[in-house]
Amino acid sequence: MSEEAAREDKTPRTARGARTRRALLSAAGQEFGEKGFHEGSISGITRRAGCALGSFYTYFDSKDDIFRALVNDMSGQVRDYVSPRIAQARDGIDAERVGLLSFLEFARTHKEIYRIIDEAEFVDQAAYRAHYENTASRMAARLTKAAEKGDVRPDVEEVHAWAIMGMNVFLGLRYGVWDDSRPAEDIAAIANALVEKGIGRQS
Structure with a gap:
């Protein structure tokens, strides 16, 4: 599967999924905004979003x-x-x-x-x-x-x-x-x- 296809495959298919993805993006804004990219972490993002680590990988491949x-x-x-x-x-x-x-x-x-x-x-x-x-x-x-x-x-x-x-x-x-x-x-x-x-x- 190409990188583009993989990214499309992670598109939320439900309203709940869209809310989870939005929560992760909002949390990432807080995490990177406060700590910067290199000091920020996936665990910090999921903690702020109130999501399980597995939920992160449902919608994103990595911190990058x-x-x-x-x-x-x-x-x-x-x-x-x-x-x-x-x-x-x-x-x-x-x-x-x-x-x-x-x-x-x-x-x-x-x-x-x-x-x-x-x-x-x-x-x-x-x-x-x-x-x-x-x-x-x-x-x-x-x-x-x-x-x-x-x-x-x-x-x-x-x-x-x-x-x-x-x-x-x-x-x-x-x-x-x-x-x-x-x-x-x-x-x-x-x-x-x-x-x-x-x-x-x-x-």
């Missing part, structure tokens, strides 16, 4: 396997939290403000995401790269639609998406993880003024 799944899962959580909020934005420029605001909110309640994603660079380079490439791709598509509507400059491209994403990543680290005392709305407004001056519709 659940870490890879966790990176993908956390990337999806960010997307699922941010995207519906962006859909309510007034226009293309406001969408970037809402996007950063939503990300700051997410980071403040999931501070472990930075340690996990950063470690992925050394534990699973493919998952690490996919996290940022997928995020930038969604942002680039959003900017393209904004350009088509006339909300932003017509020459926006991938470079703009990566630049805005890079800004958001470090603002999330500074004002989401290191110190979350300043209102997220203030941070998003200040950053959005830069975005508007940079790619806003030219008069």
Whole structure:
């Protein structure tokens, strides 16, 4: 059986199985977020999840396997939290403000995401790269639609998406993880003024 087929074979087939897998992923987020990948353990994950060791191997092959799944899962959580909020934005420029605001909110309640994603660079380079490439791709598509509507400059491209994403990543680290005392709305407004001056519709 190929690695891909084996992974598919571990997909939960019942609601109970889906809940168990979710509990394991949540526990892995806590374990790796607190201890890091190398110090974290499968036994620590199962203990946090309240699962038997055998349950772990029903859904994951190894510590590496659940870490890879966790990176993908956390990337999806960010997307699922941010995207519906962006859909309510007034226009293309406001969408970037809402996007950063939503990300700051997410980071403040999931501070472990930075340690996990950063470690992925050394534990699973493919998952690490996919996290940022997928995020930038969604942002680039959003900017393209904004350009088509006339909300932003017509020459926006991938470079703009990566630049805005890079800004958001470090603002999330500074004002989401290191110190979350300043209102997220203030941070998003200040950053959005830069975005508007940079790619806003030219008069």
